[in-house]
Structures are given as structure tokens and as C-alpha cells.
Amino acid sequence: MNSIDERFLTRNGHAARRLSALLINRPTEGDAARLPRVRDLAAELGVGNGTVQAALQLLEESGAIETVARGHLGTFLVRADRAILWRLSGLGTVLAAMPLPYSRRYEGLATGLRSAFEEAGAPFAITFMRGAAARVSALLDGKVDLAVLSRFAADQLMERQPIDLIADLGPATYVGAHGLLLRHGVQLDTEGLRVAVDPASEDQRSLAERAFGGREDVTWLESSFIRLHDLFAHDRVDATVWSLDEVQGKLGDEVEVLPLGDEIPGDLSLRNSSAALIARSEGSEALAAVSGSLDLETVTSLQAEVLRGERTPAY
Known part of the structure; x- marks a missing residue:
């Protein structure tokens, strides 16, 4: 020493x-x-x-x-x-909870966040967790300093939990778009339609309920993205609404992708596609120390470079 x-x-x-x-x-x-x-x-x-x-x-x-x-x-x-x-x-490392990096968009977001925090002089690390509720729980328990959700999920959870919005990174920073997935040979007006819903996702559940919730004949089947391919392939589910970042090129030829209808308001689609950074209301000393020097444009610009294939993800 x-x-x-x-x-x-x-x-x-x-x-x-x-x-x-x-x-x-x-x-x-x-x-x-x-x-x-x-x-x-x-x-x-x-x-x-x-x-x-x-x-x-x-x-x-x-x-x-x-x-x-x-x-x-x-x-x-x-x-x-x-x-x-x-x-x-002695503030240590700023730890953020993010969704699993299954898409290029999330990899770009993780890359941008890491660069922005390190440029601000703060050591930064990411823990990946499936489900907005799990990430918020880790935030409230003090296990992480920051959580990344969709703006829609953040708005829903801020009504019930002592959390605050730090930043909204704008449209298409969380997901590109959602689409309606329909098994080939099935019509949307089919009686007893079996619809997959992810109980861990505020966004997916809300969109699925908007798209199919007005029908009394629908059977809801809980599923995660990991199980979705098998459910469609083995004729155990007929339809759902899901992030196209997750499903494109991954579900095979048995699934048709359709645009969402007018039952999904434009504002809801925008809030589902926007990445929100949230923190505990009482604050994190480490996050407070770095927030004033954090350049959020770095986050979105590097994410865009990863999406265009101009930068290798690094997180």
C-alpha cells in the first residue's frame, strides 16, 4: 500500500x-x-x-x-x-437488472448502458433477470441499483411500488414491435382459441389481454418464450401476442405473424417499446453520485450501432 x-x-x-x-x-x-x-x-x-x-x-x-x-x-x-x-x-459497482439478452436490441442496450456508466467514471455490471416483477423485486430488496423495464411496465409498477423513473430512452429501445402470432390453419375467430400468456411479463400479458380479452371463449395458457416454440409445434397453443425481437426466425413455418389490430392504442405500443430506467425512491448512493454525469445519448447511439451490425456487443 x-x-x-x-x-x-x-x-x-x-x-x-x-x-x-x-x-x-x-x-x-x-x-x-x-x-x-x-x-x-x-x-x-x-x-x-x-x-x-x-x-x-x-x-x-x-x-x-x-x-x-x-x-x-x-x-x-x-x-x-x-x-x-x-x-x-468507496461507492462500489453500480449494478443494473436487465431482461435476458435474447435479442440484438437488448445486447445493444446493455452495451450502451455499460459504456455510458464507465464514461461517467462508475464501475458497472449487469445481472440478467426474466420478468419485470423479478427485476423490481431485486431493486426494492437493494440487490441492484437500477432496473430496466418497458415504460409501460414501469408506469404500472410505479403506481404500486416506491420506485421512480430515472429515464425514458424512447421508442424502439426496449423492443422493436409486437405482433400477433397465429398457428397456420387457425383463424382468429376460431371457437375456443388457446392463447399463450406470460405471467412474468407486464407487457405481454397486457397486450394479449387487449387483443383477446374481449372474448369469453378464449383459453389462456401460461407460457414463457422458451416454451413457445414447442407449444406451437405440438398443437398446444393457437395464438398469442409477442415481441417480434424474440420470435422472428425462431418459431418455424407453423406460425404466421400478423400486425396488431386497432384494439392496441398507439400510446400503449410506444410505451411497450420504450426502455425505462428505474430506481428506488429512497435512492441509491452510487446511482445518485453518477446520474448527473450520465450521457443517455451514448446509450441509444451505441444500441443503434449494435442493431445495424456496426458494433460488436460488449457488456
């Missing part, structure tokens, strides 16, 4: 670590780069003025920041190495 590391284990070093978390999001240009007064930082950290001054000096010596005093205007932050600040802060 070098001398600087040892100094970060002292009282001044502990204050420097806490100060690191406060400085990660601070701009380094213009009036916004002016640091709070030492006494204000001391009050926020619950330490003395001298401790704050020593903590700032430690951060400068470590290469984490560079400041310039401009007389009565105050002290300005002119350079900040977010990666060093993050390491010193």
Missing part, C-alpha cells in the same frame, strides 16, 4: 473519501465549477474546516481533482478524474 493510500485511512482521508462522492458530478467549467465554501462543505460532512482543507489537498495529491483559487470569486474545480474519485469514494 503506498503512502497516499495510507493517508486515506486517516480522519482527513475519511473526509476525502466522502468528499469524493460529492465531487463526482461537479462540472469543471463556468460558474457552476465554483466549489461550495469550506465551511459549507464542513457542515455537510460534519467535520471541521481544517479537515475539509486537508481532504481537498489529499484529493489534489492523488490526481483526483485540480482546483484554482480566484480571490473573492472562490475556489473553482478545473479538472476532475471521475474514475479516481469513484474509487476513492
